Amino acid sequence: MDEHFKIGFIGLGVMGGPMAGHLLGAGHQITAYNRTRSRADAWAQRQHDQGFAPNIAETPAQAAAGADIVITCVGNDEDLHGVTLADEGAFGAIRPGALFIDHTTVSAHMARKLADNAAQRDFSAVDAPVSGGQAGAENGTLAIMCGGALSDVERARGVMQAYGARIVHVGACGAGQTAKMANQMCIAGILGGLSEAIRLTVAAGLDPEKVLEAISGGAAQSWQMENRWPTMVAGEFDFGFAVDWMRKDLGYALAEAERLGLSSPVTEMVDSFYADIKQMGGGRQDTSALIRRLPEGKN
Structure with a gap:
């Protein structure tokens, strides 16, 4: 029989909301917190409509009090600090022996800082950023990269x-975040290549659907090609993972690479391209909007 836990869940956005819903469906007791109370209330109502009864906390500390496991899924380093270490933050209320899991994509430095702080307070911490987007969260099919002690990751x-x-244990605390940085670097480079390939295809007068069929079964195949090629051709970008969030993630990746004495010219270039998309008003559009900065050419 599966073990059920008392869980404090902090952050009910497009990723956290579905994830917390899956935990309710699995039989766990959830006390949730979201900075915008109206979003928390709307989430709770959706869960009530499905027959579940989550609790809504007034503060992160209230969500964490007495929990076996505390989970965060917020925006960036600053947001995570606010819900963990600031006044009324969760870390002041997490009991000794409990487990803290962070699904936010943050810097490796932040992950290590929280792990050190957790150790001082006698509870465990796992940094566990996710990949798979909103659809993966809703369908329960996320890829999760974990940093921390193996025993804690298994818990x-x-x-x-x-x-x-x-769910893959990558290494010590901070390793999950570093793996997520590698993930984002790969996506950025792939979308850069896809953008140029689509422009070439259309300018040459080829049928984009036929080209996709021809090349998606070979070495060029990728998730981005399968899922974003058609929408990039159609000029549809008002969905998915926002450019602003990708730029945040690439900033963490570039900072970590610099700390390690590495050069990342492709990531730097694509990040500058995303800065152009931001200037064009596309900060909230999907990362595939990268194609917008390329001229359509002659056809």
Whole structure:
């Protein structure tokens, strides 16, 4: 029989909301907090409509009090600091022996800082950023990259399986965040290549659907090609993972690479391209909007 836990869940956005819903569906007791109370209330109503009864906390500390496991899924380093270490933050209320899991994409420095702080307070921490987007969160098929002690990751695995299809222990605290940086670097480079390939295809007068069929079965195939080629051709970008969030993630990746004495010219270039998209008003559009900065050419 699956073990059920008392879980404090902090952050009910497009990723966190579905993830917390899966935990309710798995039988866990959830006390949730979201900075915007109206979003928390709307989430709670949707869960009530499905027969569940979550609790809504007034502060992160209230969500964490007495919990076996505390999970965060917020925006960036600053947001995570606010819900963990600031006044009324969760870390002041997490009990000794509990487990903290962070699904936010943040800097590796922040992950290590929280792990050190957790150790001082006698509870465990796992940094576990996710990949798969809103659809992956809603369908429970996220890929989760985990940093922390193996025993802690195994404790977390039983809970994360409610929304994760692939859960991999990468290494020590901070390693999950570094793996997510590598993930974002790969996506950025792939979208840069896809943008140029689509422009070439259309300018040459080829049928984009036929070209996709021809090349998606070979070495060029990728998730981005399968899922974004048609919408990039159609000029549809008002969905998915926002450019602003990608720029945040690439900023963390470039900072970590610099700390390690590495050069990342492709990532730097694509990040500058995303800065152009931001200037064009596309900060909230999907990362595939990268194609917008390329001229359509002659056809």
